[in-house]
Amino acid sequence: MKILITSGGTREKIDEVRSIANHASGSLGKLIAEKFLTHGHEVTLVTTKSAVKPNKHAKLSLIEITDVSSLIQTLKPLVKSHDLFIHSMAVSDYTPVYMTDLDEAKQAKDLTKLLMKENQEQKISSAAEYQVLFLKKTPKVISLVKQWNPQIRLIGFKLLVGVPKDELFAAATKSLINNQADYILANDLSEITADTHHAFLLNQNERYEAFTKPEIAQLIYEKGVEHD
The missing domain is CATH 3.40.50.10300 (CoaB-like)
Known part of the structure; x- marks a missing residue:
């Protein structure tokens, strides 16, 4: 077999x-x-x-x-x-979609627009005290x-x-x-x-x-x- x-x-x-x-x-x-x-x-x-x-x-x-x-x-x-x-x-x-600082997430009027963004940096900045990570479900x-x-x-x-x-x-x-x-x-x-x-x-x-x-x-x- x-x-x-x-x-x-x-x-x-x-x-x-x-x-x-x-x-x-x-x-x-x-x-x-x-x-x-x-x-x-x-x-x-x-x-x-x-x-x-x-x-x-x-x-x-x-x-x-x-x-x-x-x-x-x-x-x-x-x-x-x-x-x-x-x-x-x-x-x-789940897999990551977009990571941003808390201020951007709170200021966003439409969170779906953030879900359409992608991080371009090779290393996302760690300057912010809090970060928000958006995830999407992976296929089973x-x-x-x-x-x-x-x-x-x-x-x-x-x-x-x-x-x-x-x-x-x-x-x-x-x-x-x-x-x-x-x-x-x-x-x-x-x-x-x-x-x-x-x-x-x-x-x-x-x-x-x-x-x-x-x-x-x-x-x-x-x-x-x-x-x-």
């Missing part, structure tokens, strides 16, 4: 020296990639510069991206040529996958923080249905530590529990190749 995996966290640029980043190490994606490589599968890992990565392997292809835009451009052709896509990357929900990458390749098997991730299990499962099920995924890994940030990672891999009929990253990688491998 040809396996496509994303890992790490995207970074959205404010100017040439500042950005908004998602704090994801890529460690789970690394373990998943290694699990498939161990069993002889071809793996393409789309990741970020700062993410941890597997050692070089004859059947491993590494591609680095930065932001959501570069992620979409990279994934579109790859999704069309792979059998299974495991989307574990932490993708930014997982929602595009089945448009690109209706036949690809898709395993997505849903991360919430400090919620009841019923709420976590409901959010994961909604993502499962809306994105036509085969499985969603539901996890809560409050249950992730250096040594543990409590998560549930679920579809509409089944739910599998794991307590560590190696257990998650094993579960995803087993379900990913189940119908191969």
